[in-house]
Amino acid sequence: MDGAKLMPHLLRAAALACTAAAGGILLVLIYLVLPLFTSGGWGSVIAWQWLPFQGRFGILPMVVGTLLIALGALAVATPLAVGVACFVQVLAPGRIKGICLALVHYMTSIPTVIYGFVSIFLLVPLIRQWFDRGTGFSLATATIVLSLLILPTIVLVLQATLRELDRSARVTCAALGFSRPAYIRHVLLPLCRRGLLAAVVLGFGRAVGDTLISLMLAGNAPMVPASPLDATRTLTAHIALVVATDSQSTFYHSVFAAGLILFLVMVLIQLILRRLGGTFTP
């Protein structure tokens, strides 16, 4: 068989393999989670206390921890990203625009673990000194670093939308006497809402799915934090901790439940993105 004939088969095989892998993951997850529903283990998991040696396997604090860190990171990163994207697309002169974009691309390529250990030596001591409370491993620390991690994702997705809009509207608006700030405020931002939403949802997905930053920086205490300086634990970190330590098999219930919740959140995000994508082109 020559290359041209082989190609469709190779592509089909690749597509099948991907689909099979994704389907396989889903099936295993369902298989693992099923006992939770049949044996009533679900009730013990949907609870507020994680005291495994006393038979309490609640993962709700981790759900809260995940949401707090992810939403907090979004709240920090989104305004920053809007600023960076608008600056890069509209205000920055050519050379500076190039440098900024290169920097943002570079940020996407930094491994998470680097963010983590640099922060341990840089941010954690600072937080400890400034606030003089706790160990420095806290909700706030993890949130700040996580917002750095998702910043380039949001910037790049948003900037792609802005670039398209800017191409069609820039000259028109210049001819109408709009100043550049007015152009950003009244034309670009209202028109890029959908792109911004897509960027934010994508960033949220990254934030929820990230494991290392919260594992290394959030302190991992399985409780609902009372202040930003308290330690907390995310679902992902929880899974990593339980699986990585010599835990008893009963602990695994909570891992499966955490996995299922994460999976459902991700599916939801995909659905939202698809909806946005479907109605995106005018």
Place this chain on the structure above:
Amino acid sequence: MERMKRIPEPMLEIADLSVRFAGKQVLESVNLDLYPGELVMAIGPSGSGKTTLLRAVNRLNEAYPHCNTRGQVRIRLADRWWDIYAPSTPLAELRLRVGMVFQHPNPLPFSIYKNVALPLRISLGMNPKETLLRVQRALEAVQLWSEVKDRLHDSALTLSGGQQQRLCLARVLALEPALLLLDEPTASLDFKATRHIEALFQTLKQRYPILAVTHNPGQMRRLADRVMVLQDGRCVAAMSRPEIEDPEHSRRVMEAFF
């Protein structure tokens, strides 16, 4: 009486204008005066620099990279001469006074109403009540009001090409400019829409001096008071109204340069 007898002063003076993009000469030593009440048309094959000439008047060439402009462009606003390229000339204000209609209709992807209202609100800082009045007057001036008055809040992109172009004209007229720049404003329209818009220009030129460009000799004959022929960025011929109306003469000129 003294004033009446004086030769009228031009509204716009272009002197020795040269424009280069990334080192490539696009316009070379172009001169032109535009007087009140007249419609001057630059005609030339595509790529001859017509759009660049118009954009030189509202400094829109600067919105594109690697542009270099030389020469002088002056405009008379409220009996005062402004050097358009002087650093002290406020650019946004200048562009408000020089209305431009583009080769392709370019409504923003907002509603019909917002397309006209937004520049009024933002660039002129008008209040909502004044804005509403102005929008209506502008849409009436381009004979679009009766067609859109029941769907002002529909997207402007739902309008036909001819309607969109009239909307863009209304958007410019609402700002009450001192002069109009028209860049092949009927290039993307069908026959009927073209005649409709041309009729509008006939009446508009009483109120605004108009600098228009076209590559269509028929349109030139119907509209122009004076013609300047552009070729490769140079002004190679000029025609007055009697010469335009003389079919022999204008045919000779057209054949020489097209």
